[in-house]
Amino acid sequence: MDQDTIAALATAPGEGGIAIVRVSGTDAEALLSRLFAPARAWESHRMYYGHIVYEGETLDECMAVLFRAPRSYTREDVAEIHLHGGSWAAQSVLNALYRLGARPAGPGEFTRRAFLNGRVDLSRAEAVMALISAEGGRAARAALRQLEGGVSGFVRSAQADLIALLSGAAAAIDYPEEITLEEAASDLEAGARRLADKLEAACDERGARIADQGLEAVLCGRPNVGKSSLLNALARQERAIVTDIPGTTRDIIRADVMIEGLRVHFADTAGLREGADAIERIGVDRARQAIAGADVVLAVFNASLPLDNEDRQLLEDTKDAPRIVVLNQCDKEMVLNPADFDDPVVVSAQTGAGLRDLEKRVAAYGAGAGESALTQQRHMILAREAAASLRAAADACARGEAVDLAVIDLQEALASLGRITGEQVDDKMIDEIFERFCVGK
Ligand SMILES: Nc1nc2c(ncn2[C@@H]2O[C@H](COP(=O)(O)OP(=O)(O)OP(=O)(O)O)[C@@H](O)[C@H]2O)c(=O)[nH]1
Numbered sequence: 364m365d366q367d368t369i370a371a372l373a374t375a376p377g378e379g380g381i382a383i384v385r386v387s388g389t390d391a392e393a394l395l396s397r398l399f400a401p402a403r404a405w406e407s408h409r410m411y412y413g414h415i416v417y418e419g420e421t422l423d424e425c426m427a428v429l430f431r432a433p434r435s436y437t438r439e440d441v442a443e444i445h446l447h448g449g450s451w452a453a454q455s456v457l458n459a460l461y462r463l464g465a466r467p468a469g470p471g472e473f474t475r476r477a478f479l480n481g482r483v484d485l486s487r488a489e490a491v492m493a494l495i496s497a498e499g500g501r502a503a504r505a506a507l508r509q510l511e512g513g514v515s516g517f518v519r520s521a522q523a524d525l526i527a528l529l530s531g532a533a534a535a536i537d538y539p540e541e542i543t544l545e546e547a548a549s550d551l552e553a554g555a556r557r558l559a560d561k562l563e564a565a566c567d568e569r570g571a572r573i574a575d576q577g578l579e580a581v582l583c584g585r586p587n588v589g590k591s592s593l594l595n596a597l598a599r600q601e602r603a604i605v606t607d608i609p610g611t612t613r614d615i616i617r618a619d620v621m622i623e624g625l626r627v628h629f630a631d632t633a634g635l636r637e638g639a640d641a642i643e644r645i646g647v648d649r650a651r652q653a654i655a656g657a658d659v660v661l662a663v664f665n666a667s668l669p670l671d672n673e674d675r676q677l678l679e680d681t682k683d684a685p686r687i688v689v690l691n692q693c694d695k696e697m698v699l700n701p702a703d704f705d706d707p708v709v710v711s712a713q714t715g716a717g718l719r720d721l722e723k724r725v726a727a728y729g730a731g732a733g734e735s736a737l738t739q740q741r742h743m744i745l746a747r748e749a750a751a752s753l754r755a756a757a758d759a760c761a762r763g764e765a766v767d768l769a770v771i772d773l774q775e776a777l778a779s780l781g782r783i784t785g786e787q788v789d790d791k792m793i794d795e796i797f798e799r800f801c802v803g804k
Pocket residue numbers: 584585586587588589590591592593604605606607608609610611612613632633634635691692693694695710711712713714
């Protein structure tokens with residue numbers, strides 16, 4: 364089945380400057396030649412101008428290029444036809460290709476072929492998808508590092524460490540006169556723990572989530588301090604209703620803001636106070652839940668009024684949380700003294716003063732996000748599995764068990780690492796990974 368020639372739209376559907384139809388497989392050149400006649404014989408990696416003609420009808424004016432195997436995305440012969448954007452031309456060219464014998468490509472099938480033909484390892488194939496779906500610069504950079512082989516390189520070095528441990532153990536088993544089993548076991552234990560530490564340090568789930576999905580920042584404070592006004596100012600649009608009536612906001616209102624390549628989800632919440640009506644009480648409960656789940660809490664106070672009990676309670680409740688104290692309404696006469704607070708940001712939602720500082724302080728909570736060696740869930744799970752096997756090997760050595768037993772754990776660790784790059788994979792795993800791709804990639 365993998366010998367079929369496949370075709371799909373490689374660009375996003377809908378209107379656009381150009382639409383690219385991609386064809387891959389042994390018949391790619393023949394199919395392209397049926398629809399498009401270059402002035403001279405096809406030369407690989409060269410763009411040709413011409414017209415796509417099928418059954419006497421000109422379907423589009425286009426540019427076409429042929430990449431002969433193995434110097435192509437899939438390592439098969441690949442043809443790309445650059446058509447005018449919009450769906451009609453691309454669809455009619457695809458229909459012609461299907462009638463001439465190409466098969467519609469499945470999700471991720473081009474990249475899957477690149478993997479099966481050995482052009483990229485699994486972690487690089489996954490990086491292609493991560494790069495396509497990256498929303499912010501931070502996530503895109505992590506994907507690019509992976510695409511350039513960051514993950515493969517990290518895994519290769521861990522595999523080399525493991526193989527060194529395994530050969531040390533083998534030496535002790537084979538040449539007991541050269542190295543005692545006690546020495547071998549203690550070397551093995553130390554080496555296995557070191558490598559387990561390294562693998563665990565390479566996984567930063569929180570950072571990976573923040574780079575990929577964004578940082579949760581929750582605005583909270585008592586009614587009327589200006590939480591909704593701040594949300595609107597940060598979002599640069601009127602998201603939340605602002606009035607001088609305390610208790611205006613009840614539901615959580617969200618706005619996404621891109622700060623230095625990091626997506627930040629700001630949530631504006633109901634003012635925290637007792638004795639509100641039934642609706643507002645639900646809002647206050649939701650606010651408390653949002654605070655508990657936040658990556659950073661923005662505790663907002665009205666700098667032109669003295670602290671009241673609710674303000675003090677909020678300071679107390681959030682003192683151990685990742686928190687930024689925000690003294691708002693600084694355009695009015697300040698009653699609160701910034702020196703009394705722990706590194707506060709002084710702002711005015713009304714004039715915009717201090718907002719840039721606030722953004723920087725928020726973005727600092729995403730510092731380093733997505734910069735660990737591993738950033739994909741699947742890779743982190745396997746690295747942790749490998750680390751667990753290494754710790755089991757170390758524990759076996761520490762208990763004075765036979766080195767052969769530790770060797771089995773080390774081999775398991777090696778197998779887990781092999782699944783990251785795809786040296787040790789089964790078809791089911793490959794299917795699961797590529798099904799998450801989009802068609803045309
Ligand atoms: N002068 C001045 N007024 C502000 C500032 N921020 C908010 N206000 C005013 O304060 C009042 C309350 O603002 P909101 O943004 O609705 O306050 P809130 O904290 O969301 O209030 P609740 O939703 O009731 O909890 C409004 O009249 C705003 O115009 C500011 O920085 N300076």
